[in-house]
Amino acid sequence: MSESPEGSIVRATLRGLMAPKRLAPLLLVSASLVFAQGRFSRDPLAVPLGIMLCVLFVAVAPVSYRVLFPEGLEFSHGGVRLLLYGAVGSGVVLSSGYVLPKLLRMAPTFLTQPVNLAVCGALYLVGGWGLGRDIGFEESLARERARAARLELEAEQAQLLALRSHLDPHFLFNTLNAIAEWCRTDGAVAEAAVLRLSAMLRSVLAGVRSATWPLDRELELLRTLFELHLLRDPELFQLSFEVAPGLGEVPVPPLMLLPLAENAVKHGPAAGHRGRIALDISSRDGELVFTVENPGASKGPREGSTGLPTVERRLALAYGGKARFSLESAEGRTRVTVTLPRSGPLLGVIT
Template identity: 35%
Template sequence: MSGTLSRNFSPQNLRHVLRHGISTAGFCCVIAVGLAISGRGAWAPQFVYSLSIGLISWLVVDIGRLLLAGRTSRPWPQGWRGVVLVIVGIVVGFLGGNVIGDAWTGKPLLEFLSFSRDKLASTVLITVVAGVVICYFYYSLGKSKYLEGEIALAQRDATDARLKLLETQLEPHMLFNTLANLRVLIATDPPRAVAMLDRLNSYLRVTLSGSRALAHPLAAEFQRLGDYLELMSVRMGPRLAYRLELPDELREVPVPPLLLQPLVENAIRHGLEPKVEGGEIAVGARRDGRRLVLEVRDTGVGIAIDPHDSTPRPDSGFGLSQVRERLATAYGEQDGLQLAAGPAGGTCVTINLPLSA
């Protein structure tokens, strides 16, 4: 119970209550001006009555809704409880406000009871209409913000589910390729097959022991990428060389898991393996203003260029298409991946991601 009350009376909710009180005072000022113009008395007494009624009703309704909210995240009690709360708030505000106003003006206590029927009816009507309008305004405003929060939460959950689906697609893709290569090595080079199996065991242990978070530090991405490249170097031998360049200040930057591995797979399959002597893969990270720039460069056979178009054609295989979809899901529909021919041959894939700070 105490935990629920602490959450309902959180600093954020109390700030909302305070804002409601300030705006309620503004409404009361406008009502007092209207009553004074209509000839119901001087502005100052009307303001005292209006402000007293409004602030008491505000306290009863706003504090009451937080007490009645319970464990739900809705900003207003549902059903009959909300209606009763408004009625109680208006009644208590009307009686208490008149007591304060009578005391301030020196009139008899609850003087409104001696009003004529028409004046009493108009006084009550003004109080009820003003109370209902103000409560409905705050209810609509709170409901709108609540629904916006629910929509944002649903969109985040949908994005989370989509990223999880992409990750489940990427990991089996890598495993199938590795197991196929391992099958060949078992028959042709058993010692290297054993070494490759040890590397695979290490890679799987690191992967499966990690959490299924939607993001992890860039250092973890490079560590898993290092395990993968070591695994590939067992199969390719001296035909594969690699460098991993990660500055210390970027180690804790969060990125989606398995973001770089498909690019490295593509570099090996389409760049280095078709080349007799193999080549080198370099993976680097750097900061460019408020952007994180990730690069995967290889010295392989390069990419095909359309003679009528200077723009390189992106590979349509699994790796690049999945990375593009992963980036779009995590960061929105933006072209954060570029594919280009390397200056000295080979291919360079660049990813640009926003930095939070």
């Protein structure tokens, strides 16, 4: 059976009242009232009656306010709910502070004197409004924060989907043109290029709806990318691939490292800086350390660039700020280092 909205509001309100920031002031005020009730009253039931009045206020006033005004006090509801809230409050205060003492034949007490009882009624109505409103605002704020987080996640995931379906068009066009040329001059090379390009596109599409995949899958994609570049120009660069044993099953976000490999070729050998591209993956203190070096000094991300900034945003989102990214340039070479928790990313499956 599904929960009714009223039941949910009652439970949420009672949980809110138990929060230390509300419970402590409530206990302090209640203790003061009960102390005054005992100090200035002679009837032996004065203190139990004071405790009961305080408990009824805490248990009924904010709950009744929130049930009657779940979206806050709006006069568009009409005066009926406001009158009903006042009637409930008056009923609780009068029944417990006037009718019950009469039935029990109690002597006059501090809180049940007419003037003080009227003050108790005002405190009931205003206190219930204040506490209910505070709890409602807190819940609204929590919902808005959750909504903002969902919107941020959805925006990032939309960008992620675009990124995952992205391969440098210039690279693709050049590769396809090269394959067309090889078809006339070297069928075997053309066939190898088609197979590698097909495998690469298949891997990209496989990663579109996955939150994680094993590091081996990511490295296979990177190797295919490098092999395609070397098929077009075997002298373009020398490749060094060092992966520490036992890391192949570590979960990583799909295509997280692909832009880094693309950049290493694009801004290194493809930009005229011939030399060695070195990729190294190791484990250190429960973290996965990915490093890629390429010839050519980096000048940092260009204005309007989306490659490396997107990788940084994805890392922050996927690992909750626990991943680190750094770019260094020295002695005519550029090094990018990405440090990831071996436990894997936090993102759920993208639908």
